[in-house]
Amino acid sequence: MNHPTPQNVSPGAAEGSSVSAFADSTSDYSATLEITKEVAEFVRTARLSDIPRAVVEQGKRSLLDGLGLAVAGSVTQAATIPGELIGSYGELRPDATTLGTGTRMPARFAAFMNGLAIHAHDYDDTQLAVRSDRVYGLLTHPTAPVLPSSLALVERANGTGADLLLGYLIGVEVATKLAEAIDPRHYDDGFHATGTLGTIGSAAGAARVLGLGDHETRIALGLAATQAAGLRENFGTMTKPFHAGHAAESAVFAVELAGAGFSAASDVLEARRGFFHAAGGGYDSTAVHEQLGRPWIFEEPGVSIKPHPSGSLTHPGMGALLDLILAEDVRPEQVERVTVGTNRHMPNALIHHRPTTELEAKFSMEFCVAILLLERRAGLAQFTDEVVRRDDVRELIERVDFGVAPEAEAAGYNNMTTIITIHLRDGRRLETRASFGKGSPQNPMSDEELIEKFSDCLAWGGVRTDPQALADRVLSLEEEPSVVELLRSFVVS
Template sequence: MYTKYVADANPGVTAQVARFVAETTLDDVPEAVRHFAKRSILDGLGLAVAGSRSVAAGIARHVIAEYRCANHEASVLGTTEHLPARFAAFANGLAIHADDYDDTQLAAASDRVYGLLSHPTAPVLPAALALAERDDRSGAELLLAYLIGVEVTTKVAEAIDPRHYDQGFHSTATTGAIGAGAAASHSLGLDPVRTAIALGMAASQAAGLRENFGSMTKPFHAGRAAESGVFAGELAARGFTAAENILEAKRGFFQAAGGGYDAAAINGRLGHPWTFQEPGISIKPHPSGSLTHPGMGAFADLIVKHDLRPDQVRRITVGTNRHMPNALIHHQPRNGLQAKFSMEFCLAILLLERRARLAQFTDEVVNREDVQRLIRRIDFGVDPEAEAVGYNTMTTIIRVELADGETLETRAAFGKGSPQNPMSDQELIDKFLDCLEWGGLHPGRGREIADRILHLDREPSTRPLLARLTIRD
């Protein structure tokens, strides 16, 4: 039941969040949750290196360089550059999300679109990372700030009325800014009052529209959210003022951006349970929108089982619930960014190359004649059976009509990397190594780095570890 306001009907939500941010310690976090978080940090750091090579990241760094503000506060991973903390957070956040390969929050409520709540690591980790490096924090301190930021991001995303996402807001940008503000507030040691003020500023900067999916502005959202969180925290630390009830207020975030919220999804729920534990965070096996992944996994298995080749396939029909085509909007993609939100491309490239990793999502590959020809033989739309299952799964039904008249069918509700079908630590390390290589770092150093990240809470300082993820002059 979503609360609609005529006044502050449920005061105290922001205060609850602020106390959680200011008062939570690592002793409050179960060991299993810490391990899940370290896996997502490993994933995010690898993606920051890989994404640093994207065109979007290069343009952004060039513009920041024109500000003549380079210093030694915080690293831009995968590069030689160091910037003030807020700009390093922006650059790393954009890079993590640049390839749409980053982790995904999973919805718990049945009226939510599974996998569409937020990408929590892209906005939160860079904010925590930049301040941890600047202030020479330990790995344990970084881990806790990140955990707090992700928990706030995901609980806020779960609570706001689904209208927020359905009608165009990109929650990675909006709830991510609030989560980044939480991570920054904890990193800076703000008390609950100053934290509430930082959240007020972060929420006032929360913005991002889904019409930009398939463009450079989508990863810009994540970078801007990370930067907003750092800036909000630093201003609050110096005495800046803002509303201290920004989430629940009549003119606050929940009402203005969603028309209301489900109080039961957030009141008393921070850390009870931690989102990393239930319902979990999904780590992507492919650099494309998470809604493509159940179908991609099922189709890849079908290809191997029947040794399918493109010339054997007459037509492919893909059916999902109505929300999935609302996000996978590019039916005839013409560049690598659009291809990430194209069910048609994702299935076509699997049939053609039997893999879908960073090397496949390039403009050159997307525009190949054999790729475009096969895309035209794939129909993607709403299937009544998938619609009836509900929106809290990503049920995908694929029917393959062969040239000889036979029809094959496969389906899946969850993709590889989801809590229902998780990637192993070794599979995650392999992805990390692939990202380092794509980003121009020698993968030979990767296994040692991965082991240190998976034991991050033992690192006395984050600086030496992050230095291993930069390119020396």
């Protein structure tokens, strides 16, 4: 497929004029596309009854996953530090709930806390790339930034589960389509798309929850885009989940300001000095123009739900390695070394080769290989500072070599092709490979596996509610008459 080429605005273009859309490669068509206006119209007109049933069902699975992760993340240090700081601000309006702790605070702060918590363990869902020049990491974790803004505003208004579900689906759709459209330079040069595109998508969903009109929605998108932020150098620190919380909080502030009459650029996405060009150097209009809901992201290509609390780029290799370990009964003392080969983008995200904290370990292929060899599992209990610093873990990490493999590079960046070879001390070599991990649409989690993960997250956060009964309510979210009542089951008794 030949992608369109951008047409630059001439140096004498009028102040505020929009950049020309990417020219259609199959015709002489070239005209200015009002992408921001198109997004706002989609936000305003989408109806839950018109969304395909399969999209709704898949969306509820990711939403369930996100709610459980908010509880699990609420007990992390990354969540308790800002939680205590916000608590020190004095008496605040108790508009919305911080899941897990049950602390009530203004909607924007609740959105921040829940967004941070969902992303705190790096266990949240991942957008799948469509195009071969987009590595998975170039795109987003959609639920962490998008869900909390709609959740806080629906709770404040005592809205219904259907209100929440629609806002969430709209926000995820906008965030993911914009992520597919922006030039890959955005991620390559250091932006964290969950913090940037997530802010805009979160504002889109929140705008629908508040019932903003067309003009106000465009203003909200302008305010969201100007707050969009997040740098990948912070991967492996508390600031990575901060990006998701900041995105959700910024979205709430953006829609509230827009609803109050604040002003902003109404063409912020496509304008010459707007988001796509400033943050990415350009965009592919064919990825977003007339693509919102055509099809929905939850239908094609799908969203991946994580089986391990680590960077998604580790997951294909982890799944294949665990299967090999179990099939061959591989013991760590048998292993001389392990080689892991991927495309060049994956080491650019998995940057911690000798991790010293659990946050760094989430972005360490070496740790993920070592812990599977040692414990044959990699869940919340394995990603702790204490485990990462164990002598046996550190020693085995030294036997893992991680780098670029030409075969994986040739497979395309939209695949996470991972080739693993275990060199045993007896001279044997065991090899395995995978391009997609457990939880991807190609290898989805069953409902039972998803609810088991949800149950583990509730328990990790200290919530003793019956997980199956609560999951059943969330998976029938459109029938919930009150989000306020639902959320009472997501806090520590």
